Amino acid sequence: MAIAFKHTLLMQLASQTTGPGLIRVGGWSESFYKDVSSPTSLDRLALARATLLPDIGNVVGLRIQQVNPAGKANTFVRSLPGNQNFLTDIPQMALLCSARAINGLNTRSITIRGIPDSQVVTGEWQPFPNYKALMEAYLLLLKTDAWQFRAVQKDAPLFAVNEIIPVPMSPTNNATVSALQSIPGGFVPNEAAVLIKAQLEDGRFVGGKFIIDGVNSGTNVMTIRQWPFAEAKGGKFRLYSLIFPVIGDTGISRAIVRKVGRPFTSYRGRQSKRKRRQTA
16 A cells, blocks of 8 residues: 555634624634645645635644554644635534546545535525635645545455354454355465455344454465454455545535534533522
């Protein structure tokens, strides 16, 4: 797997920026991936993202972290104000989008928070023409700048399972997996594999991700750890491999509500009041 870097936009909204009252600031982040650590593309994305924020929002920073293999992170301070042409009263408005990889196999949901509530009418996405153009430009930039998302490789080799038998008295709850054919290459100790739809004796179907403990080379038998079930039959195993496919086309699904802030700075919840005691 190639080296991958997680690129993150750091954003915030501030309430009651004019007039009396407490100003509350809430922040959130949105991340994509690339195989380079330079902030050049991320700066370009930040500029486009800032045009989608309302007047009370801004992009306050960037963060780039090496994630494959795990490495250091760098944070860059930015101050990109939101679009003063779009006001908002409700800071929790967001859009749910769907991004399809150019390989055609993987899709990923993307949440775009801090959308001006003026672009949502009676719960539905109804943008002004100029705001719609800005949104389309941002989504197109995800494709033209070859941004990536994290996904599981769906075309990894599968092998059919004959049976799975727990190993008696195993301290790590090992189980022996017998396949119907020789186990493909890549299934090696300490790698993860995904079981799809094995059937227990009572008829229930089970699955999950398991760590490979050992493989008998050139045979149809391997051992997995932390098997929580009884004997099972059938199903298929696939190697669990993380990939970073390039984003292709992206579409808007619907308007949703998502909180911003963790929580708002200076907000400490409802203040309790001391109960008065009655005296005789």
